Every structure is written in structure tokens, then in C-alpha cells.
Amino acid sequence: MLFCSARRARVAAAFIALSAVAFSFALLQYSSAQTPPAGVVKPGAPPAAPTPAAPEGAQTKPGDAFGEEVTLTAKPIVYVKGTGTWDSAFATISGALKKVKASADKAGLKVDGLPMTIFTSTDDHGFDYQAAMPLAEAPKEPPHGDISVGQSPQGRALKFVHRGSYEAMDDTYEAITNYLDEKRLESKNVLIEQYVTDPVTADEKNLVVNIFVLIN
Secondary structure: OOOOHHHHHHHHHOOOOOOOOOOOOOOOEEEOOOOOOOOOOOOOOOOOOOOOOOOOOOOOOOOOOEEEEEEEEOOEEEEEEEEEEHHHHHHHHHHHHHHHHHHHHHOOOOEOOOOEEEEEEEOOOEEEEEEEEEEOOOOOOOOOOOOEEEEOOOEEEEEEEEEEOOOOHHHHHHHHHHHHHHHOOOEEEEEEEEEOOOOOOOOOOOEEEEEEEEEO
């Protein structure tokens, strides 16, 4: 798959410091504040804020989150880290996730959640990443080889949804960058892609991806 390398690298660099330290974490699950059933308002509670709408041109559907604030909670994960180039980004990521899943299955680890990738540094040519799967519980013995066990990060984040091809995520990332600029929000240089559709088996032209940007 041909990937728009220079443009994607410039957009991703808005979130990720090129000297970022590699993190030992992976799949993120978020929990937003609970709200009462539709039509019911707690006494004294302020009206619920509407979910931010995606700008025109972003690959989303009505109702998809675009700038929704969430709280990420830590979870045990198994992951592999590596490097890739933008012109083969999708193949690199899907291959790494396939490797992680196979290793988890071989070790008898119970995967509990969606696969994800975290980008720890980028430039015009490529990127460093961690591809991971969440676990129901941390293993008693660490896996062998280049597969590692860690914890997912936690804290405030903004959630954005992308639908469509991986290549078309350029437009989504550009819209995210503009959103952060308009809101004057400062990120923690952590960018996460969480795959609602499995990139190992799904049609790469019809992906659904949750993008999380950790903020201060």
C-alpha cells in the first residue's frame, strides 16, 4: 500500500517528540464519567456536554467521537517494539500484531481487549512503534524472545475515530492537529491507534480506528 509519508510524518510529529523515550505499554481502555439514563438529569448536575463533531472531510460517521475527553486506565499488556517506513506502515503494523497474538496464544495468555499501536517517534522516512495486545491478567512468567510484558498508560486523553483506509488517516490526523491548535491543548507526545476492526484480518480500506492523544 502506498503511504503519504511526508505529510503523515509532519502530522504525527505534532504529537510525538522525535527524542521520545520508548514506553512499555500497549492497549488502552478508557472510562468516561458515567451519565444518567436518557431523559434523566441528576439534581444540581450541569447539562452533559455534546460529543465534539468531526470536521468536514474527516473519515467518520455521525456520532463518532472527535475530541471526546476520556480517562485511560492501566492494564497489563504484551507487546513487541520495532521500526517501520511509511510506505509499508500498514503491513508492518498488522504483521507485528499478528506476531504478538501468536506469541500470546503460544504462551497461553488470555487476550482481553482490542489490539493497538503506539508511535514513540517519527521522521519523514519512518517511525518507531510498539504493537500490543491487552491481557486479562499479567503472566506469572515473562514470555521469551522479543515479546515483552508491561502496563498501559493512564490519564487524560482525547479520543478521535477514523473510518476508512489506513492511507486516508492523513486527513484525520490533519484534522486532529487543527483541533488541538484551536483548543490550545498540549499533548504529552503520545499517540495511540486502537483497532476496532482487526488490521490482521480486516479489509484495510474499511478500518475503524480509535485514536487517543494523551493531554496535560
